[in-house]
Amino acid sequence: MNSDNLHIRNARLIDPSSDLDQTLDLYLADGRIAAIGTAPAGFAAARVVDASGLIACPGLVDLSTRLGGIEPELNAAVAGGVTSVACPPDTKPPLDEPGLVERLVRRSERLGLARVYPIGALTQQLAGEKLAEMNSLARAGCIAFSQAKHPIVDTLLLLRAMQYAATFGYAVRLRPQDQFLARDGVAHDGEVASRLGLSGVPTAAETVAIATALQLAQATGVRLHLSRLSSAAGIALIRAAKQAGMPVSCDVSIHHLHLSEMDIGYFDSNARFDPPLRSASDRDALRLAARDGVASICSDHTPVDADGKQLPFGEALPGATALELLLPLTLQWAAQSRLPLPSALARITCDPAAVLGIDAGSLRVGAPADICLFDPSEPWRILPETLRSQGKNTPFLGYELSGRVRMTVVGGRIVFQV
Amino acid sequence: MHNPQLNANGELSHLLSIEGLPRDVIVHILDTASSFLKVSARDVKKVPLLRGKSVFNVFFENSTRTRTTFEIAAKRLSADVINLDVTRSSTAKGETLLDTVDNLVAMHADMFVVRHAASGAPYLLASHLRRIGRDDVHVVNAGDGRHAHPTQGLLDMYTIRHYKKDFSNLVVAIVGDILHSRVARSDIKALTTLGAAEVRAIGPETLLPTEIKKMGVRVCHDMADGLRDCDVVIMLRLQNERMNGTLLPSAREYFHCYGLTQEKLRLARPDAIVMHPGPMNRGVEIDSDVADGPQAVILPQVTFGIAVRMAVMGILAGN
Amino acid sequence: MTTNPMPAIELPDAEIQCAQLAELIRPELRPDTLLVGIHSGGVWVARRLQRLLDLDTEIGLIDVSFYRDDYRAKGLHARVKPSSIPFDVEERPLILVDDVLYTGRTTRAAINELFDYGRPASIQLAVLVDRGHRQLPICANYCPWKVVLDPSQELVLSTDADDRLTWSLAEHA
Numbered sequence: 001m002n003s004d005n006l007h008i009r010n011a012r013l014i015d016p017s018s019d020l021d022q023t024l025d026l027y028l029a030d031g032r033i034a035a036i037g038t039a040p041a042g043f044a045a046a047r048v049v050d051a052s053g054l055i056a057c058p059g060l061v062d063l064s065t066r067l068g069g070i071e072p073e074l075n076a077a078v079a080g081g082v083t084s085v086a087c088p089p090d091t092k093p094p095l096d097e098p099g100l101v102e103r104l105v106r107r108s109e110r111l112g113l114a115r116v117y118p119i120g121a122l123t124q125q126l127a128g129e130k131l132a133e134m135n136s137l138a139r140a141g142c143i144a145f146s147q148a149k150h151p152i153v154d155t156l157l158l159l160r161a162m163q164y165a166a167t168f169g170y171a172v173r174l175r176p177q178d179q180f181l182a183r184d185g186v187a188h189d190g191e192v193a194s195r196l197g198l199s200g201v202p203t204a205a206e207t208v209a210i211a212t213a214l215q216l217a218q219a220t221g222v223r224l225h226l227s228r229l230s231s232a233a234g235i236a237l238i239r240a241a242k243q244a245g246m247p248v249s250c251d252v253s254i255h256h257l258h259l260s261e262m263d264i265g266y267f268d269s270n271a272r273f274d275p276p277l278r279s280a281s282d283r284d285a286l287r288l289a290a291r292d293g294v295a296s297i298c299s300d301h302t303p304v305d306a307d308g309k310q311l312p313f314g315e316a317l318p319g320a321t322a323l324e325l326l327l328p329l330t331l332q333w334a335a336q337s338r339l340p341l342p343s344a345l346a347r348i349t350c351d352p353a354a355v356l357g358i359d360a361g362s363l364r365v366g367a368p369a370d371i372c373l374f375d376p377s378e379p380w381r382i383l384p385e386t387l388r389s390q391g392k393n394t395p396f397l398g399y400e401l402s403g404r405v406r407m408t409v410v411g412g413r414i415v416f417q418v
Numbered sequence: 419m420h421n422p423q424l425n426a427n428g429e430l431s432h433l434l435s436i437e438g439l440p441r442d443v444i445v446h447i448l449d450t451a452s453s454f455l456k457v458s459a460r461d462v463k464k465v466p467l468l469r470g471k472s473v474f475n476v477f478f479e480n481s482t483r484t485r486t487t488f489e490i491a492a493k494r495l496s497a498d499v500i501n502l503d504v505t506r507s508s509t510a511k512g513e514t515l516l517d518t519v520d521n522l523v524a525m526h527a528d529m530f531v532v533r534h535a536a537s538g539a540p541y542l543l544a545s546h547l548r549r550i551g552r553d554d555v556h557v558v559n560a561g562d563g564r565h566a567h568p569t570q571g572l573l574d575m576y577t578i579r580h581y582k583k584d585f586s587n588l589v590v591a592i593v594g595d596i597l598h599s600r601v602a603r604s605d606i607k608a609l610t611t612l613g614a615a616e617v618r619a620i621g622p623e624t625l626l627p628t629e630i631k632k633m634g635v636r637v638c639h640d641m642a643d644g645l646r647d648c649d650v651v652i653m654l655r656l657q658n659e660r661m662n663g664t665l666l667p668s669a670r671e672y673f674h675c676y677g678l679t680q681e682k683l684r685l686a687r688p689d690a691i692v693m694h695p696g697p698m699n700r701g702v703e704i705d706s707d708v709a710d711g712p713q714a715v716i717l718p719q720v721t722f723g724i725a726v727r728m729a730v731m732g733i734l735a736g737n
Numbered sequence: 738m739t740t741n742p743m744p745a746i747e748l749p750d751a752e753i754q755c756a757q758l759a760e761l762i763r764p765e766l767r768p769d770t771l772l773v774g775i776h777s778g779g780v781w782v783a784r785r786l787q788r789l790l791d792l793d794t795e796i797g798l799i800d801v802s803f804y805r806d807d808y809r810a811k812g813l814h815a816r817v818k819p820s821s822i823p824f825d826v827e828e829r830p831l832i833l834v835d836d837v838l839y840t841g842r843t844t845r846a847a848i849n850e851l852f853d854y855g856r857p858a859s860i861q862l863a864v865l866v867d868r869g870h871r872q873l874p875i876c877a878n879y880c881p882w883k884v885v886l887d888p889s890q891e892l893v894l895s896t897d898a899d900d901r902l903t904w905s906l907a908e909h910a
Contacts, residue, residue: 194627195437197537197564197603202628266422266434267538310516310546312536314563429812446816453800453819462853465803467813732803736812 004046005029006412007039011051011373015058015363016346017353026056028369031412035365047414051373054406057345058361059083059114059370060326061352063251063298064227066319067091067116069390070104073303073323074113076389078416080324081372081405082299083114084353084360089121090148096121096132098140105141113415115370117143117356119173122161128152131164138170143356144225146173149274153179155212162220171223171357174213176234177275181205186314188230188278192261198314201276203231210237218246225355226250228300230275232285239294249355252286253300254322254329255395259283263395269309269316270395273300291337296351299326303391321391328401331376341376369412378404422544425553429737432544432557433730435566436607444611448576450729451722457494458724467732468497471528475501476518477560478534483697484560487720488531488569491727495735497529515539516546523547529556529735537563537600556734558727564598569730570695571604573723575612577715578650580722581691585612591644591686592635593620593676594654594703597627601695602654610634620644621676624665641676645685653678653694656703669702679705683713691715749882751894751902754865755782757881759789762832762863765878766790770830773797775847776818778836778894781902782865786834797822797831804846820850827855836894838864838880841873868892 006028013036014021020036027035027043034040065085067073077085087104089095095104101118108116120142124130127150134145145165151174152158165172182205187193189200210226214237217224229235229250238250255273260280263271271277289295302319309316322329326348334344353361360370379402384392408416421438425431430443457465473492475485485501492499504518515534522530532540540559547555561567582588590609596602596619609617610633619626619635630637638644645651661669678692692704692714700706708714774783774796783796802808802817833847848860863879868886886892891907 189628191629191632194629195603195633197562197566197600200628267541269542310542312515312534312539312542312563314536314538450813450817453803453817456819456821457803460854464853466849467803467808733813736808736814 004412005034005044006369006409006414007043007045007048008051008056008371008373009048011054011056013056013363014342014345016342017058017350017362018364019342020363021342026363026371028371028409028412031369033363033365033367033369036363049373049407053375054373055341055376056363056371056373058349058363059372059408059410060348061356061358061361062086062301062323062326062348063296063352063355064088065299065301065323066303068303070107071111072388072390073301074108074111074116076321076323076387077114078408078410079388079405081327081374081408082323083370083372083408083410084117084356084358085114086117086119086143086356088119088146088148090126090150094121094126095119095137095142096124096126098133098136101137101140101142112410112413114410115360117358119143120145122147122165122172123152123157126150128154128157131161134165134170135168138168143358144171144173146227147175149175149177151175151177151179151209155216158212159216159220162216162222166220166222169223171225172217173225173227174209175227176206176209176213176229177201178205178208181208186272186276187264188261188276190261190279192264196264196267203233203278203282206231206234206275207237210234214241214246214248217248224248228253228256228275228298229286229289229295230256230278230282232282235285235289235294238289242294249296250294251296251298251352251355252290254297254326255300255320256283256286257290257297257333258329259395264313267313268395269311269313270320270393270397272313272316272318273320274318287333287337290333290347291339291343293346293351296355297326297330297347298352299323301389303389304393305390306392309393320394321387321389322394323389324387325382325394325396325401327372327374327405328380328403329396331403332401369409371407371409372405373407373409374403374405377402380404422541422548425737430733431553431737432540433568433734434540434544434557434559436568436571436604436611437566439611441611444572444575444608447572447726447729447733448579450733451576451725454494454728454732455722455725457728458721464494464496466496468492468495468735471497471735472526473497473499473529473531473731474522474527475499475531476504476522476533477502478504478515478532478539479561481533481561484533487723488558488560488727491724492731494724495728495731497731515543519543519546523550523552523555527555529558529731531558531560532562533560534562537565539563558730558734561600563600564603565600566604567600568604569723569727570601571608572730573719573726574601574605574652574693574695575608576722576726577693577719578691580718581715582649585609585614588614588650589616589618589648590614590650590652591618591620591648592652592654593641593644593678595625595656595660596621596630596654597625598657598660599654605652606633606635618644618648622666625660641682642685645682648686649690651678651683651686651690651692653692653704655695655697656699673702677701677703677705678708680707680711683708693719696720746884746906748904748906751865751904752785754881755785755902756789758782758863758865758879759786761879761881762786763790767830770832771797771824771826773799773822773831773833773847773851775833775835775843776800779834781894781896782836783834785902786863795823797824799847799850801843801846801850804850806842806846822854825855826851826857828858830859830861831857832861832863834863836865837892838862838867838875838877839870841871841875844875845873865894866892
């Protein structure tokens with residue numbers, strides 16, 4: 001059906017990047033947004049979609065999606081209205097070879113589902129010992145560099161990595177977690193872990209790493225993004241750095257916006273995350289940071305098979321399937337926080353697009369025609385069989401959420417529709 | 419939240435932790451245990467309660483001692499006892515747990531007594547049994563990681579009740595490596611549930627869990643302060659690997675600061691009892707003079723432990 | 738369960754029945770005879786027999802909870818009272834005392850438990866009432882009152898404020 005001209009009629013268009021929130025017609029042509037409101041001259045729609053009662057927003061942009069199986073996960077992405085995903089380099093093998101990056105880009109392009117933006121390894125094998133070929137990786141398609149969850153322990157090497165990335169203007173993304181303080185930890189070092197006898201990850205594991213990263217970023221001038229913040233103290237450091245004018249950004253996972261250490265309940269391995277779910281007051285600080293726009297929201301989509309979760313809590317693999325829950329959980333957070341829909345959608349569209357430096361997350365005329373069309377009030381129950389992702393584990397299993405994607409358009413092509 | 423220890427009728431189906439046990443359930447177990455204590459003193463130390471039932475001792479962590487007490491308890495209830503010493507392979511950790519369980523269920527197991535190095539492992543087992551529709555198979559936690567050792571907690575409560583009758587005026591001091599101790603967690607929860615007047619946790623900060631005060635205890639860093647006027651002293655075992663210099667400088671310094679000697683014990687009430695879950699490290703956490711002294715009730719704890727485990731198994735198997 | 742006056746049966750005085758039971762036992766009593774009461778009604782009756790028969794020896798108490806055959810259905814819920822047999826039963830004549838003889842299952846459980854204390858020379862059974870509907874080949878050696886009741890009815894022995902034994906009849910739905 002290629003990029004035929006598409007006319008989406010009567011949708012409530014919400015585009016946080018252009019402060020648009022109005023019920024208008026949307027015209028797509030040649031893979032781009034051709035016009036809003038009135039049809040451009042000579043526009044002949046190959047297809048007209050009646051979107052009365054639905055919301056059309058830019059396709060969601062996700063800062064961290066682990067792919068596992070590429071096709072099912074990209075199918076899950078478009079089913080969740082996600083049209084651009086950034087993939088961390090801790091694939092097997094890690095993304096430290098231009099050839100691997102090219103293959104990933106080619107495979108995803110062939111599928112023609114969500115757009116895939118690889119994040120290259122900052123060091124070879126993510127071992128934190130030798131710099132990766134960042135320039136070659138960037139030419140192969142990497143848009144930033146990170147260590148995924150493998151920290152660089154050697155701070156001199158971290159400094160060198162930032163200097164080298166800054167040379168070419170590449171962004172560096174770090175997961176702030178001091179590996180010594182986090183050693184053996186499987187849950188927030190607090191009341192619940194103490195009661196359940198689980199090894200704790202203290203908040204200091206995050207703040208120490210943030211402080212180090214900020215100091216080195218300041219020294220090198222690198223553009224720094226800190227991923228998956230989990231604590232109030234961590235957010236406070238980012239706020240202070242931003243206030244001081246540092247070019248730093250951060251994100252929080254959608255799980256950490258909704259859950260706390262209490263959700264571990266009786267050792268529910270679906271509530272095992274890395275970084276761990278922290279206290280309720282930490283969660284509140286994260287919600288505030290997302291509300292204020294200090295942090296973007298990411299899915300932290302990590303499909304884990306059943307065997308990886310059918311284990312005692314501490315031995316279970318961390319992470320959850322999330323691409324298909326990103327939109328409804330963001331809507332729920334917005335409703336609970338009394339946040340206007342456009343501001344909430346900014347955290348999963350234009351904000352992360354800006355972090356990634358990609359042309360996405362906007363409904364401006366001329367922007368790529370990546371659209372998420374959803375019914376904001378349609379309820380659906382999260383069940384293994386309703387998820388397209390191969391990962392079926394989420395702490396929200398059995399929950400009823402509202403907000404269901406009806407159609408997803410990537411580059412003017414309808415890639416998902418119910 | 420669904421309490422995984424209770425069945426649809428609100429009866430105790432598994433014993434996984436003291437946490438989540440209502441006070442009257444704890445008292446019922448202790449009362450039942452006192453009846454079983456008489457059975458153990460008889461000529462024929464056996465009752466036919468679990469005749470024909472199969473109790474599997476599944477120990478993923480070696481402990482001949484605890485396993486033996488469960489074995490004796492089950493045998494005194496006339497159950498058939500099968501011991502499995504499942505040594506954990508490094509590759510197939512948790513799969514082994516649920517695979518083992520599926521196999522044993524297929525062999526018509528009626529009860530599992532489980533010890534595992536990972537906190538929460540018995541919960542995984544109980545929820546698995548629920549998922550496969552075998553709620554009739556019972557799980558007894560014989561110690562999971564640092565989390566819980568509920569039968570030890572119950573036998574400690576039995577011992578305290580035996581010597582002190584009532585909990586409401588009691589000051590209980592728990593001394594040592596509380597961070598790594600499942601016994602301490604079970605004791606603290608049981609004591610607060612039964613309404614002990616004060617529970618003190620004594621040890622260096624490196625051996626105390628974060629936010630331990632939220633468990634309802636008073637933290638003391640000094641033995642003299644912590645032992646003063648207390649009625650019960652529970653000493654915890656200090657594992658050798660804790661003394662490698664990362665948590666404590668040395669066994670010698672630990673004994674000096676936190677080892678129980680007659681001299682320190684004199685600060686407690688004259689009728690204070692001294693307990694220890696065993697096995698003891700003499701000269702590390704407790705002096706031999708105290709361990710063998712008149713205030714020690716460490717051997718009665720062992721005797722009571724059999725009766726308490728009989729009570730737990732007897733009650734579970736009937737629900 | 739409600740107390741129902743409906744069936745017009747006369748409930749006798751349980752204290753008088755204890756005296757009658759004592760007189761039934763007295764001729765057969767041997768110097769080394771021991772009484773064992775089954776918890777809880779049988780223990781009350783046994784204490785009265787001990788007094789009426791002027792026995793010097795202590796009575797034994799038995800709680801059959803650990804020996805019941807309906808454990809699978811009923812579990813271990815009620816407070817179990819410890820059994821206490823404060824004498825050597827070996828080669829002694831025992832009289833097992835209960836308040837009501839019904840299915841015979843309690844008696845069976847009690848006999849089994851007694852054998853775990855040793856090998857008595859003999860065991861006889863004394864009850865206040867035999868209410869019929871036996872399910873096992875068991876009969877009482879001493880029994881002052883025989884009555885046939887419907888299975889929906891339950892004869893309950895209890896002590897009143899003056900510590901007198903009294904019968905009541907309960908009806909099960």
